[in-house]
Amino acid sequence: MAGISLGELIKFFNEVFPILPGSEKPEQALRQFHAEEIGVIQVIRSPLQLWAQGDILEPIPFIDWTEEGEPVFWEAPGMIMTSTCDLDRKENIVLCPCLKLTELKELSAYKSIPENTIFDFLFLGKCLTGDEWVVDLSHPMTLPRQRIEKRIEEGNISRKHSLTDKGWYLFITKFAIKYLRSDDFETMNQR
Amino acid sequence: MNINTDTSLSITSVSALTEKHSLSQSKDSVAASNNLHFQLTGVMLAATIMTSASTLPFQPTFNGSAVSIDVGVPSFRRTRRSSQAAIVTFSTELQRRSQSLSCEDSKLLRKVILSKAQPGIPRF
Numbered sequence: 001m002a003g004i005s006l007g008e009l010i011k012f013f014n015e016v017f018p019i020l021p022g023s024e025k026p027e028q029a030l031r032q033f034h035a036e037e038i039g040v041i042q043v044i045r046s047p048l049q050l051w052a053q054g055d056i057l058e059p060i061p062f063i064d065w066t067e068e069g070e071p072v073f074w075e076a077p078g079m080i081m082t083s084t085c086d087l088d089r090k091e092n093i094v095l096c097p098c099l100k101l102t103e104l105k106e107l108s109a110y111k112s113i114p115e116n117t118i119f120d121f122l123f124l125g126k127c128l129t130g131d132e133w134v135v136d137l138s139h140p141m142t143l144p145r146q147r148i149e150k151r152i153e154e155g156n157i158s159r160k161h162s163l164t165d166k167g168w169y170l171f172i173t174k175f176a177i178k179y180l181r182s183d184d185f186e187t188m189n190q191r
Numbered sequence: 192m193n194i195n196t197d198t199s200l201s202i203t204s205v206s207a208l209t210e211k212h213s214l215s216q217s218k219d220s221v222a223a224s225n226n227l228h229f230q231l232t233g234v235m236l237a238a239t240i241m242t243s244a245s246t247l248p249f250q251p252t253f254n255g256s257a258v259s260i261d262v263g264v265p266s267f268r269r270t271r272r273s274s275q276a277a278i279v280t281f282s283t284e285l286q287r288r289s290q291s292l293s294c295e296d297s298k299l300l301r302k303v304i305l306s307k308a309q310p311g312i313p314r315f
Binding site: 061062066072073097104106107108112116118120138139143151174177181 | 288
């Protein structure tokens with residue numbers, strides 16, 4: 001930051017982005033995304049005409065590795081992380097797996113997941129099978145776009161859902177919180 | 192990690208402290224720098240959302256819950272600003288209240304994932 005006045009920098013940011021949070025009512029804004037409100041605030045809808053960021057496709061292959069280094073293959077519905085504008089022109093598409101909430105009941109954070117207050121999960125509410133579903137934002141998988149398109153054409157992959165407008169805002173918020181949290185002070189100090 | 196949302200109103204004092212102490216590691220400058228760090232995270236979120244703002248619908252996005260800000264500008268701009276402010280408020284507060292998955296939970300999640308394993312890796 002040498003040579004830059006921090007005061008001027010902050011002033012500049014505030015002029016460019018005059019929307020920093022003030023003293024509004026976050027409680028009200030937050031509550032609408034809690035599980036009990038999810039029936040009112042619809043996060044998921046039927047698929048849009050063209051595929052878009054946040055769409056849920058099924059089935060999607062995911063690959064992981066055991067502690068011994070053996071590859072593990074599994075299938076799950078996948079939510080598209082890739083920006084909508086990249087879906088028709090980039091070679092790869094990134095998806096994250098959807099899990100049933102009940103599969104996570106052993107986790108100590110289980111009760112907080114429907115409140116969407118766990119960094120790693122985007123809680124969707126009831127969709128797909130009628131159960132409550134969660135997106136695991138920590139397990140992205142990259143697949144070639146052309147193969148996904150082909151398998152959709154062949155009927156081997158279905159587009160199950162898209163996000164509503166509010167659902168999409170919740171999605172980008174959760175995504176930003178998951179991947180754009182600031183470093184701890186010590187790390188920043190070393191940069 | 193939690194974000195201190197109270198820092199947004201202390202910009203003047205932060206700048207003053209930071210400029211005064213330059214790069215020295217005094218407690219004041221550390222606190223001020225930390226403070227700035229939190230604020231810039233808010234700015235990053237705001238920037239992310241501003242980038243998306245061009246797609247905001249004409250009508251308020253958070254019907255019934257958006258915080259209305261009367262800034263004395265034409266209704267279109269007021270609607271955008273109101274929606275954006277609600278989103279930024281929401282995301283900042285959500286981050287403040289959120290927590291990371293514990294190491295133990297992370298291991299349990301891994302077990303859940305590995306329990307889904309199927310034999311081989313098929314063609315795609």
